[in-house]
Amino acid sequence: MRTLVVYSSRTGNTKKVADAIYEIMPDGSRIASVEEDPNVEDYDFVAAGFWVDRGKPDRKAEDYLKKIKGKKIGLFATLGADPDSEHAKDCIERASEMVKADNDLIGHFVCQGKVDPKLIAMFAKLPPDHPHAITPERDALHRRASTHPDQQDLRNAQVVFKEMLAGLSIMGAES
Numbered sequence: 001m002r003t004l005v006v007y008s009s010r011t012g013n014t015k016k017v018a019d020a021i022y023e024i025m026p027d028g029s030r031i032a033s034v035e036e037d038p039n040v041e042d043y044d045f046v047a048a049g050f051w052v053d054r055g056k057p058d059r060k061a062e063d064y065l066k067k068i069k070g071k072k073i074g075l076f077a078t079l080g081a082d083p084d085s086e087h088a089k090d091c092i093e094r095a096s097e098m099v100k101a102d103n104d105l106i107g108h109f110v111c112q113g114k115v116d117p118k119l120i121a122m123f124a125k126l127p128p129d130h131p132h133a134i135t136p137e138r139d140a141l142h143r144r145a146s147t148h149p150d151q152q153d154l155r156n157a158q159v160v161f162k163e164m165l166a167g168l169s170i171m172g173a174e175s
């Protein structure tokens with residue numbers, strides 16, 4: 001099976017997860033950023049990663065996701081919010097909607113990724129009644145996100161993608 005790990009990453013969090021997933025992919029797999037625009041037709045399984053930008057996959061990832069047709073796909077993402085939050089679920093759902101009609105979506109992995117300090121500094125300047133103003137809760141969230149993705153996140157991503165690959169080879173053996 002020919003596998004591709006393709007990712008979009010602005011500040012490096014999603015790239016870290018992509019590198020960890022690539023480590024457990026079979027020999028001969030490829031890793032590329034969406035900017036490199038790898039030809040998806042050359043692969044059977046695509047691990048596609050994005051960072052969450054205003055509640056959905058970032059624009060570069062979105063453009064790439066919408067080009068994928070007829071593949072088995074595993075999605076992965078990093079975001080500032082808690083990965084178990086409704087917000088995280090909505091983000092993955094929006095990404096799923098971009099691929100699931102034309103592909104076989106096998107699974108997904110989400111973890112926190114530290115938020116760009118420049119963005120936090122911008123939020124800090126907003127008036128208190130602004131929807132993005134820093135509150136004690138947001139401050140705590142940013143602090144929690146600041147150490148992610150950590151080694152445990154990377155191991156978790158590897159486990160999830162190993163399981164996806166195992167499932168695919170069982171399916172391949174049966175057919």
Ligand SMILES: Cc1cc2nc3c(=O)[nH]c(=O)nc-3n(C[C@H](O)[C@H](O)[C@H](O)COP(=O)(O)O)c2cc1C
Pocket residue numbers: 008009010011012013014015050051052053054055056078079080081082087112113114115116119
């Ligand atoms: C412009 C911008 C918008 C963001 N929007 C969200 C968001 O809607 N929800 C969220 O949980 N995190 C949001 N984040 C946080 C990023 O998704 C998170 O830090 C991610 O790990 C960045 O990944 P990267 O290092 O691969 O670029 C945003 C960050 C930026 C810079």
